[in-house]
Amino acid sequence: MYKSVDREILDELVAIVGEDGVIVDAEGLEPYTHDETVGLQADPEVVVKVQDAQQIAQIMKLASRERIPVVPRAGGQGLSGGSVATCGGIILSVERMNRVLEIDTDNLMVTVEPGVITGDLRRAVEAEGLFYPPDPASIDSCCIGGNLAEGAGGPGAVKYGTTKDYVCGLEAVLPSGDIVQMGGKLVKNVTGYRLMDLLVGSEGTLAIVTKIIFRLLPLPQLRVDLLVPYDDFRAAAQTVSDIIRLRVVPTALEFMERDIVQACEAVTEEKAPYRDAAAQLLITIDGNHQDQIDADMETVAETCLDNGAIDVLVARDRPTSDRLWKARRLIIEAINHACPVNHMEDVVVPRSRIPELLEGIQEIAQTHSVRIWNFGHAGDGNVHVTLMKDELDDEAWEEIVPPAREAIYRLALSLGGQLTAEHGIGATRRGYLPLAVGEAQVQLMRGIKQTFDPHNILNPAKILP
Numbered sequence: 001m002y003k004s005v006d007r008e009i010l011d012e013l014v015a016i017v018g019e020d021g022v023i024v025d026a027e028g029l030e031p032y033t034h035d036e037t038v039g040l041q042a043d044p045e046v047v048v049k050v051q052d053a054q055q056i057a058q059i060m061k062l063a064s065r066e067r068i069p070v071v072p073r074a075g076g077q078g079l080s081g082g083s084v085a086t087c088g089g090i091i092l093s094v095e096r097m098n099r100v101l102e103i104d105t106d107n108l109m110v111t112v113e114p115g116v117i118t119g120d121l122r123r124a125v126e127a128e129g130l131f132y133p134p135d136p137a138s139i140d141s142c143c144i145g146g147n148l149a150e151g152a153g154g155p156g157a158v159k160y161g162t163t164k165d166y167v168c169g170l171e172a173v174l175p176s177g178d179i180v181q182m183g184g185k186l187v188k189n190v191t192g193y194r195l196m197d198l199l200v201g202s203e204g205t206l207a208i209v210t211k212i213i214f215r216l217l218p219l220p221q222l223r224v225d226l227l228v229p230y231d232d233f234r235a236a237a238q239t240v241s242d243i244i245r246l247r248v249v250p251t252a253l254e255f256m257e258r259d260i261v262q263a264c265e266a267v268t269e270e271k272a273p274y275r276d277a278a279a280q281l282l283i284t285i286d287g288n289h290q291d292q293i294d295a296d297m298e299t300v301a302e303t304c305l306d307n308g309a310i311d312v313l314v315a316r317d318r319p320t321s322d323r324l325w326k327a328r329r330l331i332i333e334a335i336n337h338a339c340p341v342n343h344m345e346d347v348v349v350p351r352s353r354i355p356e357l358l359e360g361i362q363e364i365a366q367t368h369s370v371r372i373w374n375f376g377h378a379g380d381g382n383v384h385v386t387l388m389k390d391e392l393d394d395e396a397w398e399e400i401v402p403p404a405r406e407a408i409y410r411l412a413l414s415l416g417g418q419l420t421a422e423h424g425i426g427a428t429r430r431g432y433l434p435l436a437v438g439e440a441q442v443q444l445m446r447g448i449k450q451t452f453d454p455h456n457i458l459n460p461a462k463i464l465p
């Protein structure tokens with residue numbers, strides 16, 4: 001169905017980006033054969049490192065003409081295989097497009113290229129007293145282009161939302177090679193269909209984003225973090241929905257179970273506080289007024305203790321907060337360290353249904369005789385449910401995963417939830433899209449894909465079954 005990348009095409013690619021931007025040797029290709037999805041790997045035929053929209057436009061015209069798949073790639077930290085070349089072809093890496101182009105302090109906007117590392121963007125605007133809130137736990141290795149294409153969230157989404165809430169303008173290259181501008185430094189804009197919003201979360205299947213304008217907020221001046229251990233995971237889960245019901249909106253409200261807390265010790269090389277508690281909540285409250293923070297903290301602490309918390313540890317200074325968050329940000333690494341073969345899901349439910357979700361997952365673990373570890377952004381209703389292979393042999397593991405993951409999806413859907421909150425459908429969940437949204441919506445999505453990409457060359461075999 002697709003043409004292979006031959007010598008003539010390689011010559012054309014070299015003419016577009018230069019010799020040093022084209023990789024074909026096995027060693028050079030290896031880092032691009034996978035993202036962070038456990039067990040997924042595929043060889044691209046060539047990796048092309050682009051520098052600007054014009055180069056991308058020329059590559060897309062070439063790929064369209066020759067019918068070659070093109071897979072956009074930013075930091076390669078995805079957890080659903082979005083930037084893996086499962087149909088071969090070209091990996092188009094935006095890693096060299098890594099400039100913060102302008103911090104506009106008059107309009108509180110920032111213009112960036114897609115290869116900027118998210119943490120670098122945050123630090124650049126913080127130096128101006130401004131705040132770019134989205135904070136995926138992979139913040140120092142993933143890039144803005146990947147965040148936009150995945151609609152990435154992070155712990156701070158409870159209060160500040162996700163990447164989609166900050167995008168005001170885009171430049172993108174269509175599969176045809178046309179370069180389009182959408183939106184701008186505009187707080188409001190209803191000119192036609194919101195195509196810009198369609199690109200957010202489109203997982204590199206509709207267009208390649210080459211420039212992004214984000215709105216910024218003033219940097220909050222104060223924050224406090226609370227670590228709250230529980231004897232019973234149900235009590236921690238109930239606290240999450242109680243806090244939201246009380247109309248306190250913490251900045252972050254993270255949940256982790258004992259096994260995960262203890263697994264983190266192996267990677268942080270530090271003993272975790274309350275390491276034997278059945279579950280822990282990590283809660284952040286930020287703002288600009290000490291009175292408000294104190295009042296919110298009191299309400300949150302009382303709610304935790306009313307639900308049976310063992311203690312409420314308060315971190316008021318930056319080093320203590322950083323120590324608590326360091327472990328949280330290393331959870332995925334800790335899980336992979338504890339059990340290199342695992343399967344992570346990313347379901348989301350209304351926040352009030354978190355207790356039922358966690359109860360149901362316990363039952364699924366028993367029914368399918370598999371150990372499941374849970375952690376995640378509970379304040380968003382988002383739990384990363386992780387099946388662990390442990391001592392199971394390969395055959396048993398292959399038999400257990402499909403029905404167990406379907407049971408997890410059906411449970412989330414029955415609670416008014418969805419399959420994925422922030423990791424995306426990508427290559428790994430596309431077979432389940434009809435279950436999640438129904439055939440009518442799948443057909444609408446196919447129509448959108450066909451309109452943007454009639455030859456199906458841009459990141460094929462992603463999202464759609």
Ligand SMILES: Cc1cc2nc3c(=O)[nH]c(=O)nc-3n(C[C@H](O)[C@H](O)[C@H](O)COP(=O)(O)OP(=O)(O)OC[C@H]3O[C@@H](n4cnc5c(N)ncnc54)[C@H](O)[C@@H]3O)c2cc1C
Nearest residue numbers: 074075076077078082137143145146147149153204209422
């Ligand atoms: C340890 C760890 C922690 C994580 N924590 C979080 C978290 O808290 N929250 C969260 O949301 N995710 C999290 N993730 C998942 C991952 O970091 C995010 O999905 C992130 O947005 C991926 O960005 P990336 O730059 O690595 O993208 P990549 O993996 O390179 O690509 C992701 C998708 O974006 C597309 N893409 C890349 N660049 C472009 C472009 N310029 N134009 C169009 N499409 C493009 C790709 O084709 C692919 O489909 C975590 C991952 C790890 C490994």
